[in-house]
Amino acid sequence: MKRITVKDLAKHLLLSTSTVSRAxxxxxxxxxxxxxxxxxxxxELGYKRNSAAASLKYGQSKNIxxxxxxxxxxxxxxxxxxxxxxxxxxxxxxxxxxxDEDPQRERENLLxxxxxxxxxxxINLCDESxxxxxxxxxxxxxxxxxxxxxxxxxxxxxxKVLIDNFFYASDMMEHLVDQGRKKIVHIxxxxxxxxxxxxxxxxxxxxxxxxxxxxxxxxxVEGLGFEDGKKAIKTLMDQKIDFDGIFAFTDTLAIxxxxxxxxxxxKIPNEVSxxxxxxxxLATMVYPQLSSVEPPLEQMGEEAARLILEKIxxxxxxxxxxxxxxxxxxxxxxxx
Amino acid sequence: MKRITVKDLAKHLLLSTSTVSRAxxxxxxxxxxxxxxxxxxxxELGYKRNSAAASLKYGQSKNIxxxxxxxxxxxxxxxxxxxxxxxxxxxxxxxxxxxDEDPQRERENLLxxxxxxxxxxxINLCDESxxxxxxxxxxxxxxxxxxxxxxxxxxxxxxKVLIDNFFYASDMMEHLVDQGRKKIVHIxxxxxxxxxxxxxxxxxxxxxxxxxxxxxxxxxVEGLGFEDGKKAIKTLMDQKIDFDGIFAFTDTLAIxxxxxxxxxxxKIPNEVSxxxxxxxxLATMVYPQLSSVEPPLEQMGEEAARLILEKIxxxxxxxxxxxxxxxxxxxxxxxx
DNA sequence: AAATATTATGGGAACGCTCCCAATTTTATG
DNA sequence: CATAAAATTGGGAGCGTTCCCATAATATTT
Numbered sequence: 184m185k186r187i188t189v190k191d192l193a194k195h196l197l198l199s200t201s202t203v204s205r206a207x208x209x210x211x212x213x214x215x216x217x218x219x220x221x222x223x224x225x226x227e228l229g230y231k232r233n234s235a236a237a238s239l240k241y242g243q244s245k246n247i248x249x250x251x252x253x254x255x256x257x258x259x260x261x262x263x264x265x266x267x268x269x270x271x272x273x274x275x276x277x278x279x280x281x282x283d284e285d286p287q288r289e290r291e292n293l294l295x296x297x298x299x300x301x302x303x304x305x306i307n308l309c310d311e312s313x314x315x316x317x318x319x320x321x322x323x324x325x326x327x328x329x330x331x332x333x334x335x336x337x338x339x340x341x342x343k344v345l346i347d348n349f350f351y352a353s354d355m356m357e358h359l360v361d362q363g364r365k366k367i368v369h370i371x372x373x374x375x376x377x378x379x380x381x382x383x384x385x386x387x388x389x390x391x392x393x394x395x396x397x398x399x400x401x402x403x404v405e406g407l408g409f410e411d412g413k414k415a416i417k418t419l420m421d422q423k424i425d426f427d428g429i430f431a432f433t434d435t436l437a438i439x440x441x442x443x444x445x446x447x448x449x450k451i452p453n454e455v456s457x458x459x460x461x462x463x464x465l466a467t468m469v470y471p472q473l474s475s476v477e478p479p480l481e482q483m484g485e486e487a488a489r490l491i492l493e494k495i496x497x498x499x500x501x502x503x504x505x506x507x508x509x510x511x512x513x514x515x516x517x518x519x
Numbered sequence: 520m521k522r523i524t525v526k527d528l529a530k531h532l533l534l535s536t537s538t539v540s541r542a543x544x545x546x547x548x549x550x551x552x553x554x555x556x557x558x559x560x561x562x563e564l565g566y567k568r569n570s571a572a573a574s575l576k577y578g579q580s581k582n583i584x585x586x587x588x589x590x591x592x593x594x595x596x597x598x599x600x601x602x603x604x605x606x607x608x609x610x611x612x613x614x615x616x617x618x619d620e621d622p623q624r625e626r627e628n629l630l631x632x633x634x635x636x637x638x639x640x641x642i643n644l645c646d647e648s649x650x651x652x653x654x655x656x657x658x659x660x661x662x663x664x665x666x667x668x669x670x671x672x673x674x675x676x677x678x679k680v681l682i683d684n685f686f687y688a689s690d691m692m693e694h695l696v697d698q699g700r701k702k703i704v705h706i707x708x709x710x711x712x713x714x715x716x717x718x719x720x721x722x723x724x725x726x727x728x729x730x731x732x733x734x735x736x737x738x739x740v741e742g743l744g745f746e747d748g749k750k751a752i753k754t755l756m757d758q759k760i761d762f763d764g765i766f767a768f769t770d771t772l773a774i775x776x777x778x779x780x781x782x783x784x785x786k787i788p789n790e791v792s793x794x795x796x797x798x799x800x801l802a803t804m805v806y807p808q809l810s811s812v813e814p815p816l817e818q819m820g821e822e823a824a825r826l827i828l829e830k831i832x833x834x835x836x837x838x839x840x841x842x843x844x845x846x847x848x849x850x851x852x853x854x855x
Numbered sequence: 856a857a858a859t860a861t862t863a864t865g866g867g868a869a870c871g872c873t874c875c876c877a878a879t880t881t882t883a884t885g
Numbered sequence: 886c887a888t889a890a891a892a893t894t895g896g897g898a899g900c901g902t903t904c905c906c907a908t909a910a911t912a913t914t915t
Contacts (some may be wrong), residue, residue: 188901199865204903214863229660234636236901238571239870246612255800260590264617276635278612281600299612301572304837308576324565339829409804427758438804445806464591468745468774469805535895539875550893569865575900773864 187230196224207232234274245489246276248296252284252309252333253407256435258480259307262331265484266305269492273300284407286313293317299378303327304493305484310375311335327494331487332478333378342490344483344505348378351476351509352385355458356473358428358511360393362456362518364428369401370415370440372432379432382460386430399424399493404436412439420447426461427455434461438469442515457516466514478509528781543568550685563750570610579687584632585615585829586625588645588669589743592771593817595643595798598667601820602641605828611638620743629653639663639827641820646711647671663830667823668814669714678826680819680841684714685742687812688721691794692766694810694847698792698854700764705737706751708768713788715768718796723738735760740772748775756783759767763791770797777852793852810853815819816847 189207193200196396198217206221207215207230224230238244246326247270259281267277278299280292289309294317304321306328318328318339327341334343353417359367369386372379383401390396402419404411412431416439421425433436437459442449449455451471459466461475486505491502525543534553537652541549542557543566574580583606583709588593595617603613606653612636618630623643632640640657642649642664655665655677663677670679694705696710705722708715719737726732738755740747752775755762769771773795777787785791788805795802797811822841829836 186901189903190901195552198901201866201904202864205864206901209666210904212863217863220626231576231633231636231660234634236870237570238568239575239872239900240904242870242901243893245570254590254596257591260596263590263615267616271631274634276612276614279599279615280603282598295631297567298570298610300567324567409800418892440803442806464745465804468778468801470778525873526871535873537874538894542893544873546874548893553893569871572900575870575875575902578875578900612878738909850856 186233187225187228188233189230192221192224192228195228196220197206222263235351243302243495244296244300245274246278246299246301247488248293248299248306249277249279249305250282250289250292250296250300250304250308251279251356252282252289252307253508256282256288256465258461259478261463262307262484262487265481265486266488267484267487268481269485273492275356280308280502282309284309286310288315290317290519293321297321297324297326301326302475302495303329305329305331305487305491307332308335309333310373312375312504315339318460325498326497329487329490329494331483333376336377340502342494342502342504343509344486344490346476346478346507346509349385349388349459351511352382352430353389354385354511355460355474355476355502356389358513359428359456359458359517360389362428362452364402364456365393365395366426367395367398367428367430367456368416368419368424369430370412370429371401371403371404372407374403382432386405400426404432405434407435409435409442412441413443416437416440416443426495429455429457431457431459434459434463434465434473434475437461437473437516438465441469441473452517456518462509466512472513472514474519475512476514479507483507523561523564524567524569525566528557528560528564528566531564535755543692547820551690569842577640577792580636581610582612582614582635582637583824584629584634584635584637584640584642585613586616586628586640586642586644588643589619590622592619592801592854595814596765597799598643598820598823599710600816601822602824603815605821605824609828620645620646622646626650626726628655629657633657633660635663637662638831639665640691641665641823643668644671645669645749645835646709647713649793650673661834663827665823665826665830667767667819668713672713676838678830678840680822680826680843681798681802681811682730682814682843682845684717685721685724687717687796687847689725690721690847691796691810691812692722692725693765694849695764695792695794696725697854698764698788700792701729701730701731702733702736703764703766703792704752704755704760704762706765706767706772707737708743708772709741718768734760743769743771745771745775745778745796746854748772749779750775752776752779754795761800765791765793767793767795770795770799770801770809770811773797773809773811773852774801777805786853788851788853794855798845807852808850811848812845815843819843 193203206218282288332344402415431466458474462480463478466475529539542554618624629841666679738751794810802809804812
């Protein structure tokens with residue numbers, strides 16, 4: 184039951200701990216035969232490296248924090264997968280925290296991770312304006328941050344991995360216009376997110392370009408839940424505002440909206456064409472399937488992980504932004 | 520930039536490290552005034568406890584593994600929330616791994632967690648027959664396991680937290696029968712899961728009891744994805760098997776089936792009534808909303824966390840099973 | 856054959872923390 | 886006032902690794 188240590192191995196093999204350690208770490212200053220012997224004994228006796236001791240020695244915890252706003256959508260877990268793909272083989276542990284779109288909770292999570300002595304944090308923020316001080320504090324403490332998807336403004340010197348929201352929003356909008364839609368509603372995300380603003384800008388520009396822009400068609404939403412999407416469309420319909428298309432900030436909002444329409448017998452896409460941003464299975468799990476802009480989420484995680492490793496290895500390295508290409512997936516919610 | 524240690528604090532305060540440590544750990548053998556002084560200095564100088572050192576000293580890593588089959592559904596993340604609710608305040612880190620319903624991958628994840636020196640593992644298994652040896656090996660090594668939802672057979676001496684699948688399957692089936700359905704299909708999960716069998720048993724018993732049992736209505740599915748549910752119903756319909764109700768093993772299967780029906784113009788619930796097992800937002804995100812048995816997932820996580828703590832504290836403690844109550848949620852997929 | 860370079864091993868300090876065991880001071884007790 | 890008991894502090898070992906610095910053994914060069 185007692186754990187086998189390097190010392191135990193050394194005693195068993197009549198070698199020094201140094202030599203045993205060398206064998207275990209694949210050091211070159213060791214005879215290949217003794218290395219083989221050590222490895223054999225390690226296996227036989229069931230030696231397991233004590234990572235706490237190693238961490239202490241190396242001065243690194245080998246823990247990386249992963250901070251996300253929600254996990255009801257597979258969005259974060261797809262990114263997480265990418266992150267783990269890169270970090271797990273290197274012996275890094277990933278610690279996940281979820282804040283439910285609550286900045287206060289995000290704050291607590293970050294503090295918790297600090298307590299956990301993480302070597303770095305990969306984060307998708309939930310409110311651009313709220314936790315700036317903590318971000319800065321962590322950076323000052325030497326804990327590198329890498330943001331993905333929802334990123335903070337430029338005043339923070341961090342690396343980011345993201346997509347061009349303006350560009351892809353325009354792309355989706357052009358598609359909806361192509362479908363002959365003129366009264367396209369925008370369910371806009373909270374203005375506290377850069378992404379909301381960028382996507383809204385894409386919406387506006389395309390509407391404007393085609394001379395069909397109408398501010399009454401933009402409805403701003405407080406939360407990002409399913410219910411918020413529902414409520415948004417209910418509000419519009421209660422106001423008897425007429426529309427033939429919807430471009431929603433996220434898939435959750437879109438699906439909420441979609442359900443409200445279906446409940447009220449509105450045909451999709453015949454009467455209303457819908458498009459959104461997603462990147463997850465969610466878009467294909469609803470009926471009709473949701474057209475959406477799909478960022479390469481797993482890759483996003485991988486890139487974020489690589490950036491954080493870069494920063495851990497060398498803290499003076501320059502921060503950089505990685506822009507990823509997304510895909511416009513046209514499904515039955517927008518075209519017959 | 521250099522981290523402040525206990526030694527630094529001691530030097531700064533002209534105290535011994537012992538005293539400083541005592542203050543930090545809230546030891547009673549210390550004068551309240553010195554404790555106050557130490558805490559003040561710690562705050563001022565930005566002392567952060569090195570958890571690796573503490574772990575080394577205590578002989579525990581304070582890492583708990585969380586092993587789940589999937590994360591596209593919010594199922595696991597709801598359980599995870601419960602787990603974290605209990606463990607984070609106690610300074611435990613939770614390390615998440617996902618195996619995508621692949622036993623081999625689950626195996627690798629468990630080995631990885633072993634490598635990470637976790638103090639215990641909370642797991643929802645993906646195949647009852649496959650990784651028994653690893654489970655046993657981990658237990659033998661003194662790493663306690665606690666299973667939730669999908670649990671192994673009795674030969675493994677572990678604690679479990681689960682619901683009575685047979686009972687709730689019967690419950691849901693009675694409801695469907697109450698709706699006047701007679702030709703109820705069962706989309707049965709893989710037989711490698713006890714849950715599949717138990718729910719199937721509930722289905723059979725109710726069908727039998729009402730004299731409407733027909734083995735042709737049971738369709739066994741290989742995977743647990745969305746597409747598998749679709750395929751199952753497609754197969755039935757291609758065979759021109761008539762049915763007026765569906766009881767599916769999980770919400771994902773149900774939703775796949777539902778979409779196939781909708782694509783083919785079948786009215787739900789008018790022509791086909793549907794019910795399933797869920798416990799997540801997924802059931803309310805689709806249209807029509809899915810009737811389902813809802814286990815208290817967050818509580819499941821909390822209980823699992825408490826069980827693992829119990830085991831960590833005292834490894835000789837008896838294993839026990841905790842049965843939780845679920846709720847039968849009737850929604851529009853099954854009743855008008 | 857002597858000198859140097861190379862290879863393989865051992866000894867032991869250090870990482871930061873906790874906690875046992877004194878040592879000292881203060882307080883209570885007879 | 887002497888003695889015991891309690892309260893407070895300090896010294897320092899040890900948790901399991903790694904790695905620097907010897908030392909010893911072998912190989913290579915003059």
